[in-house]
Structures are given as C-alpha cells and as structure tokens.
Amino acid sequence: MLETRALRSAYGRIEVLHGIDLVVREGETVALVGANGAGKTTLMRALAGVQPVCGGEAWFRGRALARVPAWRRVGLGLAHVPEGRQIFCDLTVEDNLRLGAWATDRTHVAEGLAEAYQMFPVLGEKRRLPAGGLSGGQQQMLALARALMARPVCLLLDEPSMGLAPALIDEIFDVIAGLARRGLTVVLVEQNAAVALSVADRAYVLENGVITLEGAASDLVKDDRVRAAYLGI
Amino acid sequence: MAEFLQFLFSGLTVGAVYALVALGFTLIHNASGVVNFAQGEFVMLGGMITVFAAQAGLPLAVAAGVAIGVTALVGVALYRLAIAPAGSASVVSIIIITMGASLFLRGTAQSVFDKQIHRFPAFSGETPITIGGATLMPQSLWVLGGAAVVFVALHRFLAHTLPGKAVLATASNKLAAQLVGINTHAVLLLAFGLSAAIGAVAGVLITPLTMTTADMGVSVALKGFAAAMLGGMGIPVGAIVGGLGLGLIEAFTAGYLSSAYKEATAFLVILVVLVLMPRGLFGPKDVERV
Ligand SMILES: Nc1ncnc2c1ncn2[C@@H]1O[C@H](COP(=O)(O)OP(=O)(O)OP(=O)(O)O)[C@@H](O)[C@H]1O
Ligand SMILES: [Mg+2]
Numbered sequence: 001m002l003e004t005r006a007l008r009s010a011y012g013r014i015e016v017l018h019g020i021d022l023v024v025r026e027g028e029t030v031a032l033v034g035a036n037g038a039g040k041t042t043l044m045r046a047l048a049g050v051q052p053v054c055g056g057e058a059w060f061r062g063r064a065l066a067r068v069p070a071w072r073r074v075g076l077g078l079a080h081v082p083e084g085r086q087i088f089c090d091l092t093v094e095d096n097l098r099l100g101a102w103a104t105d106r107t108h109v110a111e112g113l114a115e116a117y118q119m120f121p122v123l124g125e126k127r128r129l130p131a132g133g134l135s136g137g138q139q140q141m142l143a144l145a146r147a148l149m150a151r152p153v154c155l156l157l158d159e160p161s162m163g164l165a166p167a168l169i170d171e172i173f174d175v176i177a178g179l180a181r182r183g184l185t186v187v188l189v190e191q192n193a194a195v196a197l198s199v200a201d202r203a204y205v206l207e208n209g210v211i212t213l214e215g216a217a218s219d220l221v222k223d224d225r226v227r228a229a230y231l232g233i
Numbered sequence: 234m235a236e237f238l239q240f241l242f243s244g245l246t247v248g249a250v251y252a253l254v255a256l257g258f259t260l261i262h263n264a265s266g267v268v269n270f271a272q273g274e275f276v277m278l279g280g281m282i283t284v285f286a287a288q289a290g291l292p293l294a295v296a297a298g299v300a301i302g303v304t305a306l307v308g309v310a311l312y313r314l315a316i317a318p319a320g321s322a323s324v325v326s327i328i329i330i331t332m333g334a335s336l337f338l339r340g341t342a343q344s345v346f347d348k349q350i351h352r353f354p355a356f357s358g359e360t361p362i363t364i365g366g367a368t369l370m371p372q373s374l375w376v377l378g379g380a381a382v383v384f385v386a387l388h389r390f391l392a393h394t395l396p397g398k399a400v401l402a403t404a405s406n407k408l409a410a411q412l413v414g415i416n417t418h419a420v421l422l423l424a425f426g427l428s429a430a431i432g433a434v435a436g437v438l439i440t441p442l443t444m445t446t447a448d449m450g451v452s453v454a455l456k457g458f459a460a461a462m463l464g465g466m467g468i469p470v471g472a473i474v475g476g477l478g479l480g481l482i483e484a485f486t487a488g489y490l491s492s493a494y495k496e497a498t499a500f501l502v503i504l505v506v507l508v509l510m511p512r513g514l515f516g517p518k519d520v521e522r523v
Contacts (some may be wrong), residue, residue: 049411071411082412087406090404090405091402097414098395102414103414147413150414153476
C-alpha cells in the first residue's frame with residue numbers, strides 16, 4: 001500500500017532522515033516509535049508531501065509519489081492528520097469537515113458529516129461555532145474527523161493523543177482501533193509507545209533518522225531494548 | 234440641506250471607490266495574509282487601459298472589459314512572478330515586494346502609456362441629476378452600484394460557497410488546506426486575479442469623474458488600505474463600511490472645514506478607532522488564538 005526506499009529528508013542542509021525503508025501493507029496498522037527529535041514527524045510529512053524529500057523513493061498503491069504534490073495525495077486516498085491539530089480556526093466546525101471532503105467527488109458529504117457527528121457527538125453540538133473555540137481535545141477530534149471526510153484508504157496519524165486527558169486518549173484510540181478493524185490502513189506516530197504498540201500490528205523504531213528495529217508489535221513489546229527505551233520498564 | 238446632500242453624494246462616491254480598493258486588499262489578505270500595496274496600480278491600470286483601448290478604436294464597453302481582463306492577468310502575473318518565488322519569506326518581506334511591484338507597474342504604465350491626465354465619457358451621459366438642490370452625476374450611481382454588486386458577489390462567494398471557504402481555509406492554515414487537498418497555489422492565483430479585477434472595475438467606474446494618470450495608484454492604495462484597516466482587514470463588510478466612512482469623513486471635512494484638513498481628519502479618525510479597536514470596526518473581538 002505504502003512503501004519507501006532509502007528515503008531522505010533535510011531541513012536546509014541538515015539531513016534528519018537518513019534513508020528510511022518502510023513497508024505498510026493494506027489493512028495494517030503500523031506504529032512508528034521513537035524519541036523526541038527522532039524524525040517521526042518529518043517522515044510523516046514527507047509521506048504526505050508537505051516536507052521536501054532529498055533522496056530515495058516512495059510509492060502509494062503502486063504509484064511513485066515523487067512528483068505528486070501534497071494536495072493531490074489526498075485524492076489518491078492518503079490522508080494526513082498532522083502533529084498539533086492544524087484546523088481552520090476561523091471557519092466553523094462543519095465547514096472544517098466539509099472542506100475535508102474537498103478532494104472527493106463530494107457525493108458522500110452528508111453521510112460523512114453524519115458519521116463524524118456520530119463518532120464525536122460534541123462536534124455535532126458545536127458544528128456552527130468557529131473551530132478555534134474548541135478545546136484542544138475537541139480540535140484533535142475535529143482534525144481526525146476532517147481527515148476521514150476524504151474517505152482515505154490510508155491514514156497517517158501524528159500524535160493524535162498529544163495533550164489530551166487520559167479519558168480522551170482512550171476515546172480517540174477506540175476510534176482508531178475501530179477504523180483499523182473496518183480495514184483502513186493506519187500509520188501511527190505516538191509518544192506513548194505502550195498505547196501505540198497495543199493497537200498496532202507492526203511497528204518501526206526510529207532513532208536519529210534511521211530505522212533501528214522493526215517487527216510485529218507483539219514481539220517489540222517483549223524486546224528488551226524497546227522496553228528499556230520506550231516503555232520505561 | 235442642499236449643501237449637506239452635496240457632500241453626502243460626493244463622499245459616498247469617493248467612498249465607494251475606497252471600498253472597492255479595500256475589498257481588493259481584503260481578498261488577497263484573506264487568502265494569503267499579505268497586504269498587497271500594488272492594489273492601487275490595478276485601479277490605475279483599469280482606467281488607463283480603458284483610455285488607450287478606446288483610443289485605439291474599441292467601443293468603450295469592450296475597452297473596459299479588456300482593461301479588467303488584462304489587469305486580472307497582471308494580478309495573476311504579480312503572484313506568479315513576484316510573490317510565489319518568494320516562497321516562505323516573511324509577510325513583511327512579501328509586503329515590501331508588493332511595494333516594489335507597485336513602483337514597477339507605475340513606471341511601466343508611464344512609459345507604455347504616457348504621463349498625461351486622461352478621462353473617457355461617463356456611461357450614462359454627463360447631465361447631472363438634481364436631488365433636493367444638490368447635484369448627482371449619473372456616473373456616481375454607476376460607482377455606487379458597481380461597489381454594491383462586487384461586494385455582494387464577493388461576500389456570497391466567500392461565505393456561501395465551498396471554493397470561497399477554500400480561500401478562507403488557505404489563509405487560515407495553508408498546511409491544513411494542502412492536507413485536505415486544496416491546491417493552495419491555484420487559490421492564491423485566483424485571489425490575486427480577482428482582486429486585480431476588482432481594482433480595475435474601480436478604475437473604470439471612477440475615471441469619468443476624477444480622471445486618471447499613470448501615477449494615481451499610490452494615493453488610492455493608501456486610502457483603500459486605510460479603509461480596510463478602519464473596517465477590519467480581511468472582512469468584506471468592514472471594507473465597505475470603512476471605505477464609505479472614509480469617503481464621507483473626507484467630504485464633510487472638506488465641505489464644512491477646509492479641504493486642507495480632509496486627509497488629516499480622516500487619518501485622525503482612523504487613529505482613534507484603531508486605538509480603541511485595534512482590529513478595526515468589524516474585526517474579531519477575541520484577540521486570543523489557539
Ligand atoms: N522546521 C524545522 N527546521 C529545522 N529542523 C527541524 C525542523 N523540524 C524538525 N527539525 C529537526 O528534525 C529532527 C526531527 O524532528 P521531528 O519533528 O521529525 O521529530 P519527531 O520524532 O517528530 O519528534 P517529537 O517526538 O518531538 O514530535 C529534529 O532533530 C529536529 O530538531
Ligand atoms: Mg513529532
């Protein structure tokens with residue numbers, strides 16, 4: 001579904017991804033685990049097309065991504081929920097969601113809105129209010145719901161639980177697990193490695209811009225290095 | 234009373250032009266966060282191109298259409314050639330680029346056209362209409378009507394259509410706009426093209442009343458900018474109210490005090506408003522942003 005080979009990316013002259021090989025198969029949930037500054041966000045942004053790539057290749061559903069601008073990738077079925085809830089603060093909650101369906105043929109907007117409000121009832125209650133007035137957790141829900149409006153086949157999620165209360169983290173991860181069960185392919189970046197590994201099928205460990213470990217999530221949970229570095233055990 | 238009406242008419246007419254210029258500022262600001270100081274040159278181009286296209290033998294309506302179309306292309310070119318290459322430069326640098334573009338457009342117009350004062354005939358004759366002892370030029374009605382049509386169309390586009398919201402989304406958060414699949418380059422091209430066309434419409438409408446020269450753009454841009462700030466930068470209603478308000482203040486000051494004070498008074502009022510309401514009359518009240 002999604003694959004990279006020797007992918008490199010840099011900020012100016014400072015390279016932060018030094019050749020990433022990643023394979024995400026259809027229907028899988030893959031977690032990316034790593035310390036702060038390891039390059040997880042950079043990798044996700046490169047996959048979404050909003051971060052320049054300076055070497056290597058990437059494919060989505062068999063199609064080379066190199067020349068595909070970010071705004072076209074959504075239409076191909078690759079949706080990215082970026083770090084730090086990038087919502088349209090000045091627009092209403094509902095307009096945020098409607099714009100989520102911008103890249104689709106827009107025949108499913110009403111259906112998508114109904115699903116979004118069912119998934120997160122609080123968004124329905126506030127649908128006519130400016131999105132900038134939502135709480136952090138509600139904005140995170142909106143960002144996720146907006147990405148789903150594009151009916152993606154693959155979802156890139158960058159720290160969906162950042163800054164959320166524990167109860168909300170559970171709620172968001174229930175939703176993510178539900179999406180994965182419905183067959184959506186998910187790439188998940190998460191500070192909280194324990195949670196990430198519990199929902200993922202497979203995982204990659206990223207350290208200083210290189211992948212140092214990969215395997216089934218259930219094996220990585222038992223790996224001593226992972227336990228020491230990321231699970232704090 | 235006749236005197237009052239006279240000042241009212243002239244204030245509204247000039248104000249409608251300021252309002253159109255302010256709407257141009259609003260549109261570009263909405264899409265890009267940039268204040269485009271070349272906005273006044275679009276007004277100049279609208280008038281000047283119409284003058285020279287008409288002199289070349291085109292009927293006035295066709296000449297005006299050509300002027301608006303060409304100016305829209307100039308707006309698109311301004312974005313493609315000067316703004317887009319600046320990429321992620323700071324907003325201040327981009328504003329300075331627009332100032333440079335303004336100088337360039339003015340100089341080019343002076344050499345392509347000339348430095349003379351021009352006008353073309355009013356659309357519906359030059360016979361003034363008398364209302365309550367005051368006279369109103371039919372062209373003033375064209376100016377006011379034109380401003381009203383442009384405002385309603387722009388407001389409907391931004392507030393009630395998804396492409397309009399895509400423009401607002403691009404301004405609100407460019408990264409997120411790309412991530413929902415909006416071609417933000419296309420949105421910015423559209424904003425610059427439309428905004429230039431709006432400026433040209435103002436130039437076409439006002440030239441029969443005030444005449445035009447290749448160097449008229451700067452003062453128009455300043456007035457339009459002031460009007461946009463007065464109403465609240467980025468808010469269409471604010472642009473209209475700010476423009477008309479500025480025109481009226483100038484007309485009444487010039488009429489009842491002296492025309493020497495009209496600009497000083499206008500800027501004094503703007504200063505007071507902005508001190509009391511930093512984001513303009515219609516600007517958002519909550520300064521906090523998440
Ligand atoms: N805009 C930027 N300009 C320059 N360097 C950057 C920029 N963003 C990130 N970096 C650098 O790139 C490296 C990888 O950053 P990235 O944000 O991808 O890490 P991350 O794994 O997502 O970290 P976190 O867990 O804190 O979100 C870091 O060393 C960081 O300092
Ligand atoms: Mg990150």
